[in-house]
Amino acid sequence: MLLFSLLLALQALLVHSAALRRDSLTTAAREKCQTTLQCPPGTLVVSSTAHPLANFTTLQSAIDALPNDNSSQTILILSGSYHQQVNITRAGPITLLGEQPDPAALTDAARNTVNLTWAAANEDNTGESVDNVYSSVMIVSPTLDASLTGSGTTGYPVPADTPFGNTDFRVYNIDFRNTWADYTDGPAHAISFSRSNGGFYYCGFYSYQDTVYIGKLGSAYVHSSILAGETDFLYGFGTLYIQSSQILLRSCGGGITAWKGTNTTFVNNYGVYIHDSTVRAANTSIAPDIKGACALGRPWNSLHRSIFANTHEDGSIEPSGYIDWEDRWTANQTLMAEYRAFGPGFNLTGREESEVSVLLGDKGYERYSSIEKVFLGDVAWIDWEVAA
Numbered sequence: 001m002l003l004f005s006l007l008l009a010l011q012a013l014l015v016h017s018a019a020l021r022r023d024s025l026t027t028a029a030r031e032k033c034q035t036t037l038q039c040p041p042g043t044l045v046v047s048s049t050a051h052p053l054a055n056f057t058t059l060q061s062a063i064d065a066l067p068n069d070n071s072s073q074t075i076l077i078l079s080g081s082y083h084q085q086v087n088i089t090r091a092g093p094i095t096l097l098g099e100q101p102d103p104a105a106l107t108d109a110a111r112n113t114v115n116l117t118w119a120a121a122n123e124d125n126t127g128e129s130v131d132n133v134y135s136s137v138m139i140v141s142p143t144l145d146a147s148l149t150g151s152g153t154t155g156y157p158v159p160a161d162t163p164f165g166n167t168d169f170r171v172y173n174i175d176f177r178n179t180w181a182d183y184t185d186g187p188a189h190a191i192s193f194s195r196s197n198g199g200f201y202y203c204g205f206y207s208y209q210d211t212v213y214i215g216k217l218g219s220a221y222v223h224s225s226i227l228a229g230e231t232d233f234l235y236g237f238g239t240l241y242i243q244s245s246q247i248l249l250r251s252c253g254g255g256i257t258a259w260k261g262t263n264t265t266f267v268n269n270y271g272v273y274i275h276d277s278t279v280r281a282a283n284t285s286i287a288p289d290i291k292g293a294c295a296l297g298r299p300w301n302s303l304h305r306s307i308f309a310n311t312h313e314d315g316s317i318e319p320s321g322y323i324d325w326e327d328r329w330t331a332n333q334t335l336m337a338e339y340r341a342f343g344p345g346f347n348l349t350g351r352e353e354s355e356v357s358v359l360l361g362d363k364g365y366e367r368y369s370s371i372e373k374v375f376l377g378d379v380a381w382i383d384w385e386v387a388a
């Protein structure tokens with residue numbers, strides 16, 4: 001039995017090594033760059049204040065200076081706050097590193113020293129409403145069309161001939177904060193990520209509503225990160241896999257997840273999958289106010305798919321778990337699920353009484369039980385040194 005497990009582990013390691021991008025940074029080289037500023041040749045350095053190593057004062061100017069080809073590029077952002085919207089359309093691999101002078105804090109997203117901030121909701125400066133994308137701290141998408149949320153249950157009809165965007169986007173130790181309001185006041189994206197593949201490691205995403213948007217054909221992997229919001233703060237049409245992270249409730253509204261599935265002629269796994277994580281009140285002051293009041297999610301359309309797997313839920317979660325939304329829930333189509341969720345927020349009686357919450361067994365969970373399965377084998381853009 002033990003030998004068998006060892007063989008399986010070895011096989012997984014080999015598969016993952018083969019999937020490693022040939023020119024991706026090793027963990028050792030990345031951490032050296034982030035802590036000592038000794039980086040691989042060609043690394044661009046962004047600093048908000050004068051610094052002898054700096055090439056740029058804003059991230060956007062560094063992005064704009066990258067060659068328009070398929071080469072892998074790395075940008076190191078020095079400690080500080082950067083108040084600017086960033087828009088990335090480049091297809092070639094990009095790695096963004098946040099400086100972290102303390103090696104002991106490299107795996108602790110709560111101690112990040114690089115902030116990308118913007119303060120906007122879905123309205124322009126005359127108060128007219130605009131698409132949610134314009135609120136984003138960072139947009140990763142090949143075109144404007146590909147990044148639009150649009151309206152209605154199926155969203156903006158992205159033209160079929162739209163090219164794919166970034167094939168391999170990686171971010172380490174950077175916080176994305178949309179500081180528009182400190183309560184729910186319209187969509188306020190921290191990140192908008194569409195038609196691209198990306199991994200976010202030790203990052204922070206902070207706003208109150210619609211914080212993380214994974215748009216159509218977006219595939220995102222989030223590891224050891226903090227996702228903080230109030231209303232529908234994980235939403236979109238794409239695929240989001242969250243591993244070993246903290247989901248922080250800054251209050252309650254809508255649900256944590258508000259996914260929109262898409263009918264396709266091919267098999268898809270569009271949805272949000274939260275693994276081995278914690279869901280809890282953002283702090284002890286807010287905890288008593290939201291006790292038993294926050295929903296795990298609600299269906300933006302009937303093809304909503306979300307799973308909280310092996311995840312600890314604190315007392316903020318309401319007994320029913322998930323909730324319906326304008327009757328969009330449809331039996332055997334909407335998947336608003338948990339798999340081995342636990343903690344004071346997991347009320348078995350409440351879940352069983354709920355019409356909409358699904359408790360998955362091993363068989364139902366199987367299809368979503370690994371990164372490879374969720375992304376249907378397309379996983380070369382994941383940092384397997386961290387994810388393994």
Ligand SMILES: *[C@@H]1O[C@H](CO)[C@@H](O)[C@H](O)[C@H]1NC(C)=O
Nearest residue numbers: 042043044045052053054055
């Ligand atoms: C960035 O700035 C450093 C320090 O001035 C310089 O050595 C390096 O060549 C610059 N890199 C690029 C790509 O311009």
Ligand SMILES: *[C@@H]1O[C@H](CO)[C@@H](O)[C@H](O)[C@H]1NC(C)=O
Nearest residue numbers: 067068069070071091092167
């Ligand atoms: C990048 O690679 C893709 C396919 O891998 C290719 O279609 C495209 O032309 C390349 N782009 C550039 C600018 O070389």
Ligand SMILES: *[C@@H]1O[C@H](CO)[C@@H](O)[C@H](O)[C@H]1NC(C)=O
Nearest residue numbers: 080081112113114115177179
């Ligand atoms: C990042 O922004 C938050 C919120 O505005 C602020 O509290 C924090 O001090 C900032 N951190 C840095 C490193 O600037």
Ligand SMILES: *[C@@H]1O[C@H](CO)[C@@H](O)[C@H](O)[C@H]1NC(C)=O
Nearest residue numbers: 087088089133134139143144
């Ligand atoms: C991002 O940049 C592209 C290319 O310049 C542009 O077409 C698009 O409108 C920008 N997106 C937003 C949301 O401003």
Ligand SMILES: *[C@@H]1O[C@H](CO)[C@@H](O)[C@H](O)[C@H]1NC(C)=O
Nearest residue numbers: 182249250251282283285286
């Ligand atoms: C607790 O979190 C809420 C929601 O983010 C915030 O408004 C409040 O200031 C926080 N309180 C403390 C003591 O940090």
Ligand SMILES: *[C@@H]1O[C@H](CO)[C@@H](O)[C@H](O)[C@H]1NC(C)=O
Nearest residue numbers: 153154261262263301302303
């Ligand atoms: C997907 O197709 C099913 C079955 O035809 C239909 O009931 C549902 O409304 C469709 N959902 C979306 C979001 O297109």
Ligand SMILES: *[C@@H]1O[C@H](CO)[C@@H](O)[C@H](O)[C@H]1NC(C)=O
Nearest residue numbers: 329330331332333334358364
């Ligand atoms: C949903 O699936 C269950 C089990 O397969 C079946 O008993 C039930 O009739 C189905 N409900 C609908 C509305 O299709």
Ligand SMILES: *[C@@H]1O[C@H](CO)[C@@H](O)[C@H](O)[C@H]1NC(C)=O
Nearest residue numbers: 292319320347348349350353
């Ligand atoms: C669990 O849910 C049931 C049914 O909604 C409810 O009666 C009970 O009070 C809940 N228990 C706790 C500890 O919230």
